[in-house]
Amino acid sequence: MKKALLVLFIVGLALSFGFLLGCAKEKPAEEAAEAVTKPGEGMYFRLVTHGGDDPFWAVVQQGMRDAADELGCRADIDLAGGDLANQQKKFEESVASKPDGIAVVINDGTAWDKPVADALAAGIPVIGINNDDTEGPAGNKRLCYIGQNERRAGYMIGLAVFSAGKAKGVNMAKAHVAMAAEVPGAAYATVRALGVKDAMAEFGIKSFEMIDAGGLEMTTVESRQTSYLVAHPETTFMFGAGGICTDRLTSSLKNAGKAAGEVLAGGFDAAPGTVEGLKTDFLVASIDQQQYLQGYYAVYTLYLYKKFGLTPNIDTGGYLITKDNLGLIEELSGTYR
Amino acid sequence: MQGSKSKLTYSEGLTTPITFIAAVLIFAIFTPNHIFINPRNLGSIAKLTPDLGIVALGIGILMICGEFDLSIASVLPFCAYIFTLFVKNGMNPFVGYLILLPIGAAFGLFNGVLVVSTGLPSFIITLSTMMFWRGLLYGVSHMMPISILRYVPSESFFARMLIGQVGPIPVQVIWFIGFALLLGLILHRHKLGNWIFATGSNPQAARAMGINTAMVKIVCYMIIGVLCAFVSVMQSVRLGSFAATQGIGFELKAIAAVVVGGASLRGGVGRMLSIFLGVFIIQIVENGLILMQVPVFGVETFIGIAVVVFVILNNFLYRQASR
Numbered sequence: 001m002k003k004a005l006l007v008l009f010i011v012g013l014a015l016s017f018g019f020l021l022g023c024a025k026e027k028p029a030e031e032a033a034e035a036v037t038k039p040g041e042g043m044y045f046r047l048v049t050h051g052g053d054d055p056f057w058a059v060v061q062q063g064m065r066d067a068a069d070e071l072g073c074r075a076d077i078d079l080a081g082g083d084l085a086n087q088q089k090k091f092e093e094s095v096a097s098k099p100d101g102i103a104v105v106i107n108d109g110t111a112w113d114k115p116v117a118d119a120l121a122a123g124i125p126v127i128g129i130n131n132d133d134t135e136g137p138a139g140n141k142r143l144c145y146i147g148q149n150e151r152r153a154g155y156m157i158g159l160a161v162f163s164a165g166k167a168k169g170v171n172m173a174k175a176h177v178a179m180a181a182e183v184p185g186a187a188y189a190t191v192r193a194l195g196v197k198d199a200m201a202e203f204g205i206k207s208f209e210m211i212d213a214g215g216l217e218m219t220t221v222e223s224r225q226t227s228y229l230v231a232h233p234e235t236t237f238m239f240g241a242g243g244i245c246t247d248r249l250t251s252s253l254k255n256a257g258k259a260a261g262e263v264l265a266g267g268f269d270a271a272p273g274t275v276e277g278l279k280t281d282f283l284v285a286s287i288d289q290q291q292y293l294q295g296y297y298a299v300y301t302l303y304l305y306k307k308f309g310l311t312p313n314i315d316t317g318g319y320l321i322t323k324d325n326l327g328l329i330e331e332l333s334g335t336y337r
Numbered sequence: 338m339q340g341s342k343s344k345l346t347y348s349e350g351l352t353t354p355i356t357f358i359a360a361v362l363i364f365a366i367f368t369p370n371h372i373f374i375n376p377r378n379l380g381s382i383a384k385l386t387p388d389l390g391i392v393a394l395g396i397g398i399l400m401i402c403g404e405f406d407l408s409i410a411s412v413l414p415f416c417a418y419i420f421t422l423f424v425k426n427g428m429n430p431f432v433g434y435l436i437l438l439p440i441g442a443a444f445g446l447f448n449g450v451l452v453v454s455t456g457l458p459s460f461i462i463t464l465s466t467m468m469f470w471r472g473l474l475y476g477v478s479h480m481m482p483i484s485i486l487r488y489v490p491s492e493s494f495f496a497r498m499l500i501g502q503v504g505p506i507p508v509q510v511i512w513f514i515g516f517a518l519l520l521g522l523i524l525h526r527h528k529l530g531n532w533i534f535a536t537g538s539n540p541q542a543a544r545a546m547g548i549n550t551a552m553v554k555i556v557c558y559m560i561i562g563v564l565c566a567f568v569s570v571m572q573s574v575r576l577g578s579f580a581a582t583q584g585i586g587f588e589l590k591a592i593a594a595v596v597v598g599g600a601s602l603r604g605g606v607g608r609m610l611s612i613f614l615g616v617f618i619i620q621i622v623e624n625g626l627i628l629m630q631v632p633v634f635g636v637e638t639f640i641g642i643a644v645v646v647f648v649i650l651n652n653f654l655y656r657q658a659s660r
Binding site for chain 1: 368369372375377378380381384385388389479480481482483484486572575576577578580581582583584585586587620623624627628629630636637
């Protein structure tokens with residue numbers, strides 16, 4: 001009897017939660033009436049991503065929701081938690097549900113070739129977001145790509161940080177560059193590192209090392225970055241390859257006994273720790289890939305393709321954040337930026 | 338008989354400290370320029386280890402009691418989120434903290450009641466609650482980081498109480514030592530400790546002796562909940578924000594630390610000092626390997642090997658002591 005009551009309690013709890021979420025999504029009557037007149041009425045789009053336990057994707061989702069609200073269409077996002085097989089399964093499920101369009105993160109150079117081609121052959125428009133095939137349109141048949149050009153972003157942050165070093169009179173021939181990545185082998189880290197190396201070549205810097213920051217858990221990331229800085233006092237420049245590593249850079253530098261500007265640092269995104277680092281001069285700059293736009297434009301592009309056959313390629317990235325333009329970023333960090 | 342038992346207990350208690358000293362000596366000698374014992378490095382270990390360590394102390398007690406709790410990886414960030422909402426809405430952080438601790442206990446109560454009332458393996462139950470709380474957290478927080486620096490400035494008394502320095506010593510490690518002492522006293526000097534060991538080693542016998550094993554387990558889960566609540570705030574104040582990724586991976590890392598600290602996965606065996614040192618061994622191995630400049634893509638592999646080696650060493654010393 002007790003067990004039955006307990007099971008009922010758990011089921012009740014789950015249903016209540018579902019009900020609460022449902023209520024949260026419910027629109028007032030006048031808003032619902034207004035939605036009838038919106039241009040995307042009746043359309044359904046799906047974003048299939050490799051995202052997971054990362055605030056980055058919450059911002060993408062926010063963009064998707066805003067665009068769907070504006071157009072009056074429905075849109076959902078799948079977060080596969082970095083599991084390619086799971087992401088492909090979700091993609092197949094999406095295709096089977098026959099949506100009006102799919103935006104997929106093409107995070108593998110070959111694995112997405114056939115699924116995307118098959119979906120297109122079945123009459124479902126597919127566009128790429130966030131990550132693209134390394135060969136671009138030559139490597140994958142997706143209709144277009146919306147996201148940051150990662151190599152250019154790496155190059156831009158390298159350029160900003162190395163320029164600051166040059167202005168300080170750093171001896172570039174002896175400089176050592178370290179780049180901490182949450183997932184060192186992942187495409188984002190590899191390609192951004194290539195961009196940083198492009199900038200290194202321009203400044204005549206030769207020494208580079210990638211650091212395994214140990215995942216998404218912030219204390220682990222901070223601990224590993226600190227250990228590296230302690231073990232490598234020759235580090236002149238340091239980058240976070242992703243938002244979490246960049247967020248923890250300032251604390252890591254402080255832990256290792258570095259003063260602001262002693263190691264010239266930079267990275268990606270605008271998490272609270274990154275904003276603090278920019279304000280206190282521990283970070284020179286950060287690149288905001290404006291991921292809100294990746295969710296927002298994905299929905300709009302699929303809608304425009306459905307209506308008019310338009311397939312624009314959009315580079316959302318490359319917004320350089322420094323101490324001078326922090327105001328708006330700080331205000332919107334974690335929500336729209 | 339009594340004499341040999343005392344000898345065994347005494348020697349058993351020495352195996353993890355010996356392993357700990359071995360780890361320290363290895364890295365002190367073999368890291369370039371003996372950088373492992375650089376005060377800056379030791380300070381960083383002392384500052385960052387307690388996040389996992391304080392929670393692992395509770396996991397250790399629970400494992401001695403014969404159960405697991407994987408949900409810490411979600412309860413911790415959930416508590417951080419609740420605290421962030423408190424201070425964001427103008428609540429005094431001290432008041433928020435005092436309210437949060439019983440909320441943490443309630444998370445533990447929920448787990449404990451589920452485990453004892455269903456009779457299902459705690460590994461499965463807490464795996465489910467881990468996913469449940471994480472899903473709920475993502476739903477309500479949208480995974481958005483929230484800065485708390487403007488509500489709890491790093492120079493405030495509240496922040497200094499949790500993440501400040503006493504001379505060269507980070508406050509975090511003092512809290513860690515304090516919790517280890519308190520829980521050590523409960524485990525080894527209080528009747529609740531006896532009940533925990535009895536429940537973990539032979540629950541049927543414990544029940545026959547009149548011990549309410551269900552209540553003992555629930556109390557252990559509640560202790561973990563309180564520890565998660567405590568660490569969640571300590572960590573958030575240090576990070577300067579709530580992040581939905583707080584605590585990810587802690588569930589298995591804490592179990593690894595407890596096992597390295599000599600506790601048995603089957604329950605009934607363990608010592609608080611050893612668990613305390615086990616946490617440090619895990620952190621020291623990770624730190625030392627990076628200082629020894631192991632290849633970037635091999636760090637995890639080396640850590641895995643090192644953990645196995647230290648567990649084998651620990652078991653070897655234990656068997657030697659048992660002879």
